Amino acid sequence: MKTCIACGMPMKKESDFAMGDTSKEYCVYCAKADGSMHSFEEKKQSLINFTIKTQGLDEAVAEKAVENMMRQLPAWKECF
Amino acid sequence: MKTKRQIQKEATRKIILNAAYQMYANEGFSATTNQIAKAANVSHGTIFVHFPTVDNLIICLLERFGSEINEHLHLLSEKDESLETFLAAHINVLICYEDFYKRLISEINSLPQEAKYVFINIQSVVSFHLNQVIEREKEKMAIKEIPMHIIFNSWLGLIHYYLTNNYLFTAGSVLTDHKDELILNYIKLIRK
Numbered sequence: 001m002k003t004c005i006a007c008g009m010p011m012k013k014e015s016d017f018a019m020g021d022t023s024k025e026y027c028v029y030c031a032k033a034d035g036s037m038h039s040f041e042e043k044k045q046s047l048i049n050f051t052i053k054t055q056g057l058d059e060a061v062a063e064k065a066v067e068n069m070m071r072q073l074p075a076w077k078e079c080f
Numbered sequence: 081m082k083t084k085r086q087i088q089k090e091a092t093r094k095i096i097l098n099a100a101y102q103m104y105a106n107e108g109f110s111a112t113t114n115q116i117a118k119a120a121n122v123s124h125g126t127i128f129v130h131f132p133t134v135d136n137l138i139i140c141l142l143e144r145f146g147s148e149i150n151e152h153l154h155l156l157s158e159k160d161e162s163l164e165t166f167l168a169a170h171i172n173v174l175i176c177y178e179d180f181y182k183r184l185i186s187e188i189n190s191l192p193q194e195a196k197y198v199f200i201n202i203q204s205v206v207s208f209h210l211n212q213v214i215e216r217e218k219e220k221m222a223i224k225e226i227p228m229h230i231i232f233n234s235w236l237g238l239i240h241y242y243l244t245n246n247y248l249f250t251a252g253s254v255l256t257d258h259k260d261e262l263i264l265n266y267i268k269l270i271r272k
């Protein structure tokens with residue numbers, strides 16, 4: 001199974017992929033309206049906001065955890 | 081093509097990770113690399129060929145554990161999944177790793193900082209799925225006005241309490257024995 005290069009989500013159904021296109025390497029949540037992939041800063045901020053919203057974390061902790069996760073992902077190798 | 085040497089190396093790495101998983105599940109994270117080496121049937125030095133430090137071994141193990149949970153939950157989750165189904169899927173996944181997970185949540189505060197971040201990211205996968213289910217339920221006006229993080233933390237708090245105090249509730253697997261009760265009553269708490 002493919003996993004999204006930008007957030008690590010497994011992609012199994014068509015609807016998991018950006019634009020429903022199974023040849024894409026990133027998922028529907030990492031795509032902008034025009035189908036292109038989020039930038040590093042956009043993705044980082046949205047993951048931080050998501051972690052705070054769903055887990056109630058302190059912002060500094062959320063940022064560290066998100067950076068830690070993004071560091072492992074192929075899309076952001078150059079950003080660290 | 082991988083060389084024979086690479087295949088051999090990956091196999092040994094996997095054997096060490098499996099042994100560490102079992103050791104930590106049985107003994108907690110204070111289990112030593114000597115014990116792990118013995119269980120893996122490799123020399124003590126071999127562990128450090130694959131993992132430069134104990135912290136690194138723990139982090140690699142948690143990352144593997146996280147991606148297994150991620151895959152599991154994703155496969156179980158469907159577009160129109162109900163709250164009941166999702167909570168049952170979460171518990172079923174945890175049952176597969178129950179002893180290890182129990183050690184992990186009891187000892188997380190004494191694990192290295194990076195391990196704590198990996199732990200947060202493991203929970204993010206769960207909160208991601210729960211959030212999707214709750215958003216759908218909120219559209220149907222079926223959930224009380226409670227912030228998402230309280231909905232998530234209450235669920236986690238509930239199952240973590242039962243797990244860390246397993247002995248209070250059963251001699252066997254607390255998740256297996258109390259699954260239905262926990263799901264049913266948790267839903268009563270948050271549903272309108």
Ligand SMILES: [Zn+2]
Pocket residue numbers: 004005006007008009026027028029030
């Ligand atoms: Zn993604």
